[in-house]
Amino acid sequence: MLKGKSAVVTGSTSGIGLGIASSLAAQGVRVMLNGLGDAAALERTRGELEGRYKVDVRLCPADLSKPSECSLLVDEAIKAFGSVDIVVNNAGIQFVSAVEAFPVEKWEQILSVNLSSAFHIIRTALPGMKKNRWGRIINIASAHGLVASVNKAAYVASKHGLVGLTKVVALENAEGHITCNAICPGWVRTPLVEPQIEARAKAIGGTLDDGVRSLVGEKQPSMRFSAPEDIGALAAFLCSDAAHNITGTTLSVDGGWTAQ
Ligand code: NAD
Numbered sequence: 001m002l003k004g005k006s007a008v009v010t011g012s013t014s015g016i017g018l019g020i021a022s023s024l025a026a027q028g029v030r031v032m033l034n035g036l037g038d039a040a041a042l043e044r045t046r047g048e049l050e051g052r053y054k055v056d057v058r059l060c061p062a063d064l065s066k067p068s069e070c071s072l073l074v075d076e077a078i079k080a081f082g083s084v085d086i087v088v089n090n091a092g093i094q095f096v097s098a099v100e101a102f103p104v105e106k107w108e109q110i111l112s113v114n115l116s117s118a119f120h121i122i123r124t125a126l127p128g129m130k131k132n133r134w135g136r137i138i139n140i141a142s143a144h145g146l147v148a149s150v151n152k153a154a155y156v157a158s159k160h161g162l163v164g165l166t167k168v169v170a171l172e173n174a175e176g177h178i179t180c181n182a183i184c185p186g187w188v189r190t191p192l193v194e195p196q197i198e199a200r201a202k203a204i205g206g207t208l209d210d211g212v213r214s215l216v217g218e219k220q221p222s223m224r225f226s227a228p229e230d231i232g233a234l235a236a237f238l239c240s241d242a243a244h245n246i247t248g249t250t251l252s253v254d255g256g257w258t259a260q
Helices: 015-026 039-053 067-081 104-132 153-172 194-204 208-217 228-239
Strands: 006-009 030-033 057-059 086-089 135-140 178-185 250-253
Touching (some): 006 015, 006 067, 015 030, 015 039, 057 067, 067 104, 086 104, 104 153, 104 178, 135 228, 194 208
Parallel strands (some): 006 030
16 A cells, blocks of 8 residues: 555656656655756646645755755655655666767766766665665666667666666665666667657658657667656556565566567
8 A cells, every 4th residue: 555655756746757756746756856957837736636636746846957956856756755665767868979979078977967866866765764664765767778789878867877776776675665677778768869750750750650660660679668667667666565575576568679
């Protein structure tokens, strides 16, 4: 029973994070949303979620590239809800370039948002979880946490690092009913990838569906995207009592990408 628990979901004002926040709210979980962007749009998203699921939904637009704001996010959730039972480290960014041309500041930014933020959020949330002897930590890694692609050095390094962090946190807390796992999605249809579909469709002179098959089919044998809700459903399962013994592992949702 997740009703009455409380969660922090980073990067949850869009895409996969919003899908996860919705799945948890649908189970009666109180959610602290987080993300960057236009304040009015973020507040609209918060209000919609709260109205639809009739649970307490708050918003903290902390910039997770800064360690102090990562801790602030957890502190704000504890202040609002009394505890943080569930942490989903989902915020992530990408930049594409060959290693020798990779801008140093992009490397630093990607490592801080995709990897270091998870460390800071976990270390701030763990004492409360340990006190309550219950916790669920879910890190949204990627197929790129398990295998590599060219031109994505910072992203691939950060996601492999996130998988390593997942294992350590799981081992350190294995006896305390606190689990830590990484979900490794392949292609998921989010606002982030729509321009890539359009660009591919144009390049091959086909429809948007042709663009999806060409783009996704390169790596993902199923030839189709996952939806944010698919990842949300898995995250909600990992929070359930039935998942108490699933810890320190990676769960791929990648249409066969990493089976090859
Ligand atoms: P998205 O761009 O739709 O959402 C990213 C979210 O992170 C947004 O809410 C944004 O505001 C937030 N964010 C970015 N920088 C931030 C910062 N400094 N501080 C706070 N919030 C910040 O992306 P998405 O496609 O939903 O991706 C979500 C996660 O899933 C990422 O970690 C990504 O690497 C991972 N992922 C995505 C795919 C995919 O195909 N979309 C595949 C595998 C893994």
